[in-house]
Amino acid sequence: MRRRILGRSFRNRKARLALAMLSVVLGASLVAALVNLSLDIPQKASSQLRAYGANILVLPAAPPGSDVAYIPESGLGYLEGADLAPSIVGYTPYLYGQVEIDGQRVVLAGVRLDTVARTSPWWRVTGGGVWEVGSGMGAVVGAQVAEKLQLALDREFSVKYGNNIRTFRVAGIVSTGAAEESQVFVDLKAAQELMALEGKVGLVQVSALTGPRPLSQLSQLIEQGMPGVEARVMGQIASAEARVLGKVQLLMALVAALILIASGLVILSTMTTTLLERTTEIGLMKALGASDLRVAELFGAEIGIIAAGSGVVGYLLGYMIALFIGRQVFASSVSPRPAAFLVTLASAILVTLVGSTPPLRRAMKIDPALTLRGE
């Protein structure tokens, strides 16, 4: 009988219940999106770092500017040595310098062009990426630099560093969505000659497996084997990112909380109106012998259905939002999380319960004798 009463009651008040559910669905969907992303963002961020290939950054220990602010290229052999053998997958040395191209200041990076494509797989290079390693002429130009200096493919351009001038040819244009787009990449040897820093590199990106040894232990080994360098685990960078993410999550949580409060108010107003409309009905139920508990049970079931229905729909909607954000921001899908479902459901139930309690308590106090007289 309870099912019949609930079914008929729902059908009778479709529009009002739809409004109540919609408000909870909105709040719940935001909670679902937030929790799904919160659980997935750190993992996605770390997988992105892994996709970068490099997880240890080797830097000169001395402050920049001094002669020792470079790492001797000859020392890089240690990274291929037996001490680190099973762990190091590969490494790419970089030498940075500020140069002038057509009178504009640009950051030039000397890299080993044959390895950078492997350690930086997220680079999108147009123009076939003919790096011309042998001649040292080829240059990969960041998209922003190419646009600013009108450097089209195959165009030759002069690079001035101090009094040294060298000519390169655009072999590719790189898009990364990051700082690389405002840089120019040339062969390491060519950059060393241009900057008169033969045999020196500014930093080394190292790709290491995390399985055989912890990264912290590897970085210690590198510092011991290569005096004058500092080996930073990229996790430090990840933790800095995590702090930023934490702030973004806090903002999302605040917005979700505000929307949930608004949902609670909508539920409060909807349920109050509904119970006012149904005062005679409640009075009649009591006159027919329904205990307060039975009345609460009937209305509680309605509230429960609204809460659970909104929680499930909100979760599905929220998951789709998280999926969309995941694809747009991280270029990957977000995995469904049972914990996110539980948190969403709990939020929907909580907000519906809190919003429904005052009108429900009022319903319990309805005097059947008065309401049946129309008072």
Next chain:
Amino acid sequence: MITADLALEVKGLTKFYGERVCALDHVSLSVRRGEWIAIMGPSGSGKTTFLNIISCLDRPSQGEVLVNGKDITRLTREELTRFRRETVGLVFQQFHLIPYLNAVENVMLAQYFHSMADEAEARQALERVGLGGRVHHLPSQLSGGEQQRVCLARALINSPGLLLADEPTGNLDKANEDLVMRIFQERRREGYTIIMVTHDPEIAGMADRIVRFDHGHVVAETHNQVAEATRA
């Protein structure tokens, strides 16, 4: 003293609303089992207050109300609710049917609050009041007389000892009034105790006894010899 054949015994029943309004003033009245009482009186004379108290919907300020020998003035709120659903059948002037439940479901509602809903039994109850063909109609699809008959079927479904009706024909035309009153007469023959508030002398004339209220007092009691003889 509790008399075994009394369905209702009221002694010194007084009801105040606030400090000044006295709706009932030391009312005493006894109703035998199977007796039909019509309560008449002008508006504000205390008829509905009396009915609300004996139907356990309201509490008296003073006095004793014994229904089937049990003093309901001593019951807690929960006990009153239980006593009401087990002992009393209510018929209202405004019918008070749940608008989104059909006829049989409205009857089943009383079963549901009493013990367990039984659709077959609820259908039978509707057939007994001549609504066998209207069980799936919503209240809005029924005439006033039909709605009142659903209300009667609902009041009778749990076989209460006491059938209380407040102006049951107040909203009906003559034809429907006759139909509804025929059902009351049948129930009286079956042995139900009926207490009915009415303004209509013709309907009151069907009762065994007419009790007149005025200003919270019982001012007159008239025995209907014909009705009592018919019943006998």
